[in-house]
Amino acid sequence: MGLKVLFVDQTGQLGGGELSLLDLIRGTGHTAEVVLFTDGPFRKLLEEIPVRVHLLSAGGAGEVRREAAMGALLSAIPSFLQLRNKLAHIARDFDVIYANSQKAFIVSALAKQSRQPLLWHLRDMLSAEHFSKLLRKVAVFTGNHAADLIVANSEATLESLVASGGRRDKATVIYNGISPAPFDSISDEQVLEIRKKLGWEGRFVAGAFGRLSPWKGQHILLDAITSIPTLHVAIVGDALFGEKDYAESLRIQAQQHGIEDRVHFLGFRRDIPELMRAVDVVAHTATAPEPFGRVIVEGMLAKRPVIATRAGGALEIVRDKENGLLVSPGDSAALATALMQLQNHSELRVRLATNGRLSAEREFSIQGMIHGIDQAIHQLGASQ
Ligand code: UPG
Missing domain, CATH: 3.40.50.2000 (Glycogen Phosphorylase B;)
Incomplete structure (x- = not known):
């Protein structure tokens, strides 16, 4: 009853x-x-x-x-x-x-x-x-x-x-x-359309999804792409719990590093499945142990290779080099290396994404x- x-x-x-x-x-x-x-x-x-x-x-x-x-x-x-x-x-x-x-x-x-x-x-x-x-x-x-x-x-x-x-x-x-259905209802044509609308055609885009907060580590991703001119970043999310200063500091960081053309701030969105399908990589960048990390599982369901930080609940989702990549929290150089690896090796992207999808469906x-x-x-x- x-x-x-x-x-x-x-x-x-x-x-x-x-x-x-x-x-x-x-x-x-x-x-x-x-x-x-x-x-x-x-x-x-x-x-x-x-x-x-x-x-x-x-x-x-x-x-x-x-x-x-x-x-x-x-x-x-x-x-x-x-x-x-x-x-x-x-x-x-x-x-x-x-x-x-x-x-x-x-x-x-x-x-x-x-x-x-x-x-x-x-x-x-x-x-x-x-x-x-x-x-x-x-x-x-x-x-x-x-x-x-x-x-x-x-x-x-x-x-x-x-x-x-x-x-x-x-x-x-x-x-x-997490249900795979919203991720599966998006066709490849729709993905191309979204990428076109966002000006991402022919670009390699790493997406960071989640509220803007110092411990979520979006600044580490901006650091990581500073030295890789071929990489673009989508920052999806907003400061939800009084962390407006951090949100502003990310914009300043992008300007000061001269990467503002390659950083796309999309704000808080309700079309996460579409956007996850539209990026090339989903990057989880928490600098402190993540309790669980829905965005990691969502990236896997979207059939995108994920990079996550080696701590907390992320370790119960990602097995390094099998269904995603793990990097040390706060290590922007390691994150840059992982991003370049994925950019340069399409077979690695496909393998991680395929395994990621299977494990996300099975385990979550x-x-x-x-x-x-x-x-x-x-x-x-x-x-x-
Ligand atoms: N999201 C949106 N719109 C955005 C950005 C993010 O809907 O613009 C969603 C995202 O798709 C995800 C959620 O917001 O579903 C964020 O969840 P999560 O990545 O798990 O982080 P938190 O918001 O910090 O959630 C807390 C814990 C986290 C745990 C979650 C559920 O910090 O580790 O997975 O609670 O238990």
Whole structure:
């Protein structure tokens, strides 16, 4: 029997966590409603499913950033309590609460009824590169005491939880699954048309997809192509979480290095499958361990050779020289070498792309993800 599940997320922006949740809610066998702490395009897409969305204003709690120290956290307590009260009111009627982000999890832990099962989907590495020590402590303490199940998006994410003091016995790994269908519905003629429209005919283009953020490392890709005049880069994505300065610094970097003609800033796009099919290589350039890395799997589904950085969840997706290439995080010279290798060897591109597609389909199916999470929700509901 389907259960009533309340999904809670802190943001209305379309990050990887929200796109993955969208896929889950579209496919789940349970009944879903969603609580968001801020508005944005995510709400509209949920309502189109259709799913009921409750929008709660986060107030000062929305200002608590990943690097937050004690002062910021203490001053946000009143707004956290307000959020808790509003969420508790909505959550009364649900069988299971499913928190899709850290902030959502902490407020959910405060709001849930005593025996109401709470699932925390951990999509971020709980490491020093991503969160202040204080926030890690708060998240891990709350996880150990209030979560009934923690779903990590990779083994690497799970290990970061355990290394921070999190309970392994409460955690399990369920990978993101991604549907190949949107990638397969684009014909070769359409790809040529897109390349023509973007002025990419006869050019070799490496695409970096994802929000613009220092740790996502788009600047490393700009560094890498500076010395290779035949390479073009497409930067697809925008600064979603207050990282406008970094977005601006990339434009300045392109100008200062005299490569602005070869760097195509496309902003945030909803036609990722088309654009992934239109580039020659998909480059993942994170300088810190990536928790999972949807863009890597998407590049494989688009049948493009991928280059990823050797850390975190990327290592659970890419096997070097078999279904993609791995380079050290932050090493622009190694990235340049890998890009040139792919530019110069079409048989290598074809081999990696073919293997990549097979492994992405086999290992990261959307049905596998939905089945795994639906089962987990079912078991939580049954344990009430
Ligand atoms: N994307 C767009 N439009 C753009 C740029 C990107 O739709 O203009 C999409 C992209 O196709 C992908 C998603 O945004 O599906 C980005 O996801 P991901 O590469 O996984 O990164 P994050 O947004 O950082 O997502 C977090 C984790 C990540 C994990 C994901 C899901 O950092 O490692 O894979 O959550 O669990």
